[in-house]
Structure formats: structure tokens, C-alpha cells
Amino acid sequence: MDMKYLTPLIATFLFLTVAVSAQDGAALFNKHCKACHTIGGGNKVGPDLAGITSKKDFDWLVKFVKSSKDLIASGDPDAVAIFEEFKKTPMPSHSNSVAEIKAMLDYIASGGVSPGGPEIEKKEMSMVFEPDAEKGRKLFTGELAFANGGPGCIACHSVRRNDVSFGGLLAMDLSVSYKENIVETMETSMPAMINSYGNSPLAVDERANLDLFLKITKEDQLYQSPGQFNGMFFLFGFIVFVFILIIIHIFWRTNKKIGVLDNIFKRQIRTQ
Amino acid sequence: MSDFFFIGLPYGSIVIMVIGTIYRYRSSQFGYSSLSSQFLESNNLYKGIRPFHWGIIFLFFGHLVAFLFPRSVLIWNGDILRLLIIEITAFGFGLLTLWGLIILIIRRVQTKRIHAVTSRMDVVVYIILLVQVITGLFSAYLYRWGTSWFASVMSPYLKSLFIFSPDTAALQAMPLWVQIHVVSAFTMLALIPFTRFVHILVYPLLYFFRSYQRVVWNWDKNKIRNSSKMNVGKPPENN
Numbered sequence: 001m002d003m004k005y006l007t008p009l010i011a012t013f014l015f016l017t018v019a020v021s022a023q024d025g026a027a028l029f030n031k032h033c034k035a036c037h038t039i040g041g042g043n044k045v046g047p048d049l050a051g052i053t054s055k056k057d058f059d060w061l062v063k064f065v066k067s068s069k070d071l072i073a074s075g076d077p078d079a080v081a082i083f084e085e086f087k088k089t090p091m092p093s094h095s096n097s098v099a100e101i102k103a104m105l106d107y108i109a110s111g112g113v114s115p116g117g118p119e120i121e122k123k124e125m126s127m128v129f130e131p132d133a134e135k136g137r138k139l140f141t142g143e144l145a146f147a148n149g150g151p152g153c154i155a156c157h158s159v160r161r162n163d164v165s166f167g168g169l170l171a172m173d174l175s176v177s178y179k180e181n182i183v184e185t186m187e188t189s190m191p192a193m194i195n196s197y198g199n200s201p202l203a204v205d206e207r208a209n210l211d212l213f214l215k216i217t218k219e220d221q222l223y224q225s226p227g228q229f230n231g232m233f234f235l236f237g238f239i240v241f242v243f244i245l246i247i248i249h250i251f252w253r254t255n256k257k258i259g260v261l262d263n264i265f266k267r268q269i270r271t272q
Numbered sequence: 273m274s275d276f277f278f279i280g281l282p283y284g285s286i287v288i289m290v291i292g293t294i295y296r297y298r299s300s301q302f303g304y305s306s307l308s309s310q311f312l313e314s315n316n317l318y319k320g321i322r323p324f325h326w327g328i329i330f331l332f333f334g335h336l337v338a339f340l341f342p343r344s345v346l347i348w349n350g351d352i353l354r355l356l357i358i359e360i361t362a363f364g365f366g367l368l369t370l371w372g373l374i375i376l377i378i379r380r381v382q383t384k385r386i387h388a389v390t391s392r393m394d395v396v397v398y399i400i401l402l403v404q405v406i407t408g409l410f411s412a413y414l415y416r417w418g419t420s421w422f423a424s425v426m427s428p429y430l431k432s433l434f435i436f437s438p439d440t441a442a443l444q445a446m447p448l449w450v451q452i453h454v455v456s457a458f459t460m461l462a463l464i465p466f467t468r469f470v471h472i473l474v475y476p477l478l479y480f481f482r483s484y485q486r487v488v489w490n491w492d493k494n495k496i497r498n499s500s501k502m503n504v505g506k507p508p509e510n511n
Contacts, residue, residue: 142350151346155420166352168417170447191441196424233360233416240364241371248322259314265385 025107028100036091036201039112046086053109058102065094065101094199129205136213137164139206148200153210156192159217160224178218183207277455278440282433285462292465293473306471309386316379324372330365331408335422339430342423349420358419359412366409373401393467400460407453415447426454 029039033049040050052061056078063071064079068091071079083090096104138144141164142152153174158167160175167173171192179185184207187193202210259265297304310317338345349355377398380386412418425442432439443454463469 141352142346142355143352145347145350149343149346151420151424152350154352155346155349155417155424166356166416168415168421170415170417170421191445192421192425195428195439195442196421198428230413233363234413236356236360237363237367240361241367244326244364244368245323245371248326252318252322255318257315257318259311261311262315265312 024100025103025105026112028096028104029107029112032094032096033104033108034204039108043086046091047082049108050111053105058105061105062098062101064091065096065104129208131205131208131212133209133212133216136209136211137161139210140164140213146200146206147203148197150197150200150202155196159214160221160226161217162224162226165226166229174214174217175221175224176218178211178214181207181211182214183210274440274444277451278429278443279433279438281455281462282458285458288462289464292462293470296465296470304470304474305468307389307468309389312385312389313379313383316375316383320372320375320379322372323368324376327365327367327369327372331362331369334362334365334419338419338422339427342427345419345423349417349423355417355420359417362419363409363412366405366412370405370409373398373405377402393463396463397467397469400456400463403456404453404460407449407456410449411447411453414449 036044036046037049038044040048042048056064060076060078068079068083072083072090094101135144139146140153140157140159142154146152154164154167156168156171157174158164158169159173174182183202187197187202187207348358380390380394380398415421425446429439429443443451446454460469464472
């Protein structure tokens with residue numbers, strides 16, 4: 001190959017690589033950080049990350065992202081201070097590679113602007129988000145899956161609503177528990193919720209939709225009279241049990257049911 | 273206390289199980305079985321053992337799938353009909369296990385011949401199985417959609433044990449029935465080397481692949497069966 005083509009080729013390659021990694025940083029940030037952090041928008045569940053790369057060194061940040069719990073347990077004063085400041089809720093551990101964490105940190109260092117992508121950012125900013133209670137209901141029942149893969153609320157919770165049947169009974173009934181930001185509060189403070197959503201946090205819009213759904217549910221309680229399912233659950237379970245028992249007895253009907261020594265045993269007992 | 277039950281006990285049980293089973297396999301292979309008592313009583317055994325084993329094997333693999341593939345279970349449960357199908361089926365299999373177990377317990381208590389081959393550890397086995405099945409059924413009924421919350425709450429706990437970074441916070445917040453179920457499950461693990469539970473590890477899988485065995489009688493069977501004069505010619509009723 002002619003040498004005169006080589007330099008522009010390498011330059012293009014490097015430019016693309018940088019552009020791609022920056023884009024990845026934005027995508028990774030949206031997936032892993034955005035639910036709890038902002039870049040220059042103030043504290044949320046976790047601290048505002050603007051300027052974090054100049055405050056802390058790279059190795060420390062990697063350790064914190066990978067397992068903040070370990071860093072806190074090791075007694076690191078900064079990690080402990082953050083833990084204390086943010087309601088003693090540790091940041092969930094992330095299994096991202098060092099390269100991915102670097103891409104996210106580069107994106108944060110750039111102030112949350114991806115090169116080549118300011119139009120997208122602007123578009124996102126200009127969109128006005130309106131929570132949707134119907135989407136909230138679908139997220140609650142699991143009809144609509146959470147973006148990060150967490151379980152539907154119905155696994156453990158129930159609400160008294162005619163259009164939500166068969167809620168779970170492990171955790172509390174949420175019919176009248178609505179308070180402002182209830183979803184976020186529960187998600188970050190209850191151990192079972194941290195286990196369920198620690199590695200798959202709810203997105204901001206999902207929380208808003210759920211909040212609105214729970215708010216409406218609380219307000220509509222007077223008009224709800226859903227059927228009860230407990231007795232039916234037992235009854236159907238019992239039917240399945242009888243059904244399998246019958247299948248077992250049909251399938252093995254030719255099996256020897258009485259031992260070959262049965263008569264001998266009976267005779268022995270008679271003579272005793 | 274909870275550290276003992278939810279961290280110490282699981283690790284202790286696994287160590288005891290691994291070392292104990294290896295030791296027992298090397299020291300007394302003849303005892304490495306379910307110690308069948310079919311020879312002494314087979315009527316009630318037939319009625320109890322099939323429901324029990326079908327039930328417990330289904331439930332064991334159900335727990336295993338929810339532990340290994342929690343995401344898939346949650347996706348399956350996303351549809352309420354599919355959730356109902358899996359929950360009701362699992363509950364039915366739970367009842368099946370309890371039914372079989374009760375028949376087997378009655379059989380062991382009522383049949384005098386079996387008393388002779390019943391050890392203390394057998395009593396322990398029956399008690400712990402009963403505790404396990406009853407707490408499981410209560411958990412499924414009282415705190416329903418266990419398939420979903422097992423996948424999202426219990427699987428991370430079990431995973432945390434396997435990666436040696438135990439996190440028991442969620443388990444501590446669980447209802448007592450569930451906690452007893454977990455503790456008795458780990459206790460069962462520790463009992464494997466010392467009880468008839470060892471037969472779980474030596475399922476004769478080779479039976480599926482071995483060739484047929486030919487049984488050769490050294491007399492003319494037809495002649496004996498068809499004889500009208502000889503008493504022995506009467507075919508056995510139950511053979």
C-alpha cells in the first residue's frame with residue numbers, strides 16, 4: 001500500500017475509535033448510572049457526578065464502581081463519607097470492564113455531551129416527559145418488562161384494583177401507601193428490593209409511571225372491588241395434585257402392587 | 273444468630289456433605305443406597321413412593337431452574353396466565369409430595385416388620401422432610417408468587433453464598449416460614465452423608481443405557497405351569 005494513504009487511514013481509524021468509545025460512554029452512562037446520578041443536575045439517589053474525575057483518581061473510581069461495599073468495608077474514609085451522606089444505601093456493584101468504566105468516566109468528564117451527538121442530547125432535553133398511569137399498571141403486573149430486567153411488582157405486592165388481579169402476598173399491599181417518590185424510596189431502602197433491583201435499577205420514567213399508577217390507585221380505592229383468589233389457588237392446586245396422582249396410577253397400572261412374599265407374611269402373622 | 277443460620281450453616285453443611293459423602297463412599301459402599309424395605313412391605317410403598325418422588329424431583333428442579341436462570345423465570349412470569357400455570361402446577365406437586373410422604377410415614381409407623389430396619393436417622397429424615405414440605409407449601413400459599421420472588425430475592429442470596437460474599441439482608445426480612453424452609457434445606461444437605469439421603473447421589477443412570485439382561489431358568493417353565501398334577505405347576509397369582 002502506498003504510504004500516502006496510510007496516515008489518513010490511521011487518523012480516520014483513531015477518530016472513529018474515539019467517537020465510538022464516547023458514544024458507548026453515553027449509552028453505558030444511561031444504562032448504569034442515570035437512574036441515580038446526574039452530571040451537573042444536583043444530587044438524586046446518589047451524588048451529582050459533575051467533576052468527579054478531577055476530584056478522585058481513576059483507580060479509586062474503578063474500585064468504587066465495581067464494589068462500593070468492599071471499599072466501604074475496607075474503611076476508605078471517602079467511601080464511608082459518601083455512604084453516610086446518602087442514607088447508608090451502598091451503590092450496587094457493577095460488573096463492567098475497566099474499559100467500559102473508563103468510557104463512562106470520559107463521558108462524565110465531558111460534562112455529559114457526546115461528540116457528534118449534541119443534537120440527540122438537545123432533542124432529549126426538549127422532550128417533556130409525562131408519566132402514564134396505564135404504563136405504570138403494566139409495569140406493576142409485569143405485562144411490560146422493566147428496561148433493566150427487574151421483576152414486575154406483582155411478584156411480591158398487590159393492589160386493590162379491578163384491573164390488577166392476583167397480586168403477590170409476600171410484601172405489603174400498596175393500595176393506599178402512595179407517598180411522593182414512594183417507588184424510589186422503597187427501591188433504595190428495603191433489603192428485598194435492593195436484592196431485586198440493585199443490579200437492575202428502575203429507569204427514571206418507569207419510576208414516574210409507577211408513582212402515578214400508585215397515586216391513582218390510592219385515589220380510586222372507593223370504586224374497587226376485586227375478587228379474591230386464595231381459595232381458588234388452593235382448589236386449582238388440589239385439582240393438579242389429583243390429576244397427577246391419577247396419571248401415576250394409570251401409567252404404572254401394571255406394576256406389581258403386592259409383594260411376592262405378602263401371603264407368606266400374612267400367614268406368619270396369623271400363626272403368631 | 274442470623275449469621276449462624278444463613279451464613280455459617282450453609283457453608284458448614286456443604287463442607288460436611290462433601291467430606292462426609294466422600295468418606296462414606298470410601299468406607300462403606302454397601303450402605304450407600306436408599307436401604308430399600310420393599311422386600312418387607314410393598315403395597316403402601318407403591319402408593320407413597322411414586323407421588324413422593326415425582327413431587328420432590330419436580331420441586332427440586334424447579335428450585336434449581338429459578339436459581340440458575342432467574343431472568344428467564346421472571347420473563348416467563350411476565351404473563352399472568354403463565355405465572356398462574358407454573359404456581360398452581362408447583363403447588364400441586366407440593367401437595368403430591370406431602371401425600372406421598374404421609375403415606376410413607378404411616379407405612380413406617382404401622383408396619384411392624386419395618387420397625388426392625390428403621391434407624392434413628394430415618395426418623396430424622398422423615399421429620400426434616402415433613403418440615404421442608406409443609407413450610408414450602410405454607411410459603412407458596414401464604415406468600416404467593418414464590419416463583420417470582422425466589423428468582424429475584426432468594427437467587428441473589430444463594431449466588432452471594434457461591435461467590436463468598438454472603439448478603440443475608442433480604443433473607444432476614446423474609447417471613448419465618450421461608451426462613452425455616454431455608455434452614456431446614458441446608459440442614460438436609462448436611463445430613464446427606466449420614467442418612468438414606470445418600471441415594472440421591474447414586475441414581476442408577478446407567479440403567480437407561482445398559483443392554484437387556486436375559487434370565488435363564490434351568491427347567492422347562494411351560495411344562496411346570498401347565499401341569500395339572502403338580503402343586504408347583506400353579507402359576508403364582510401375582511407374577
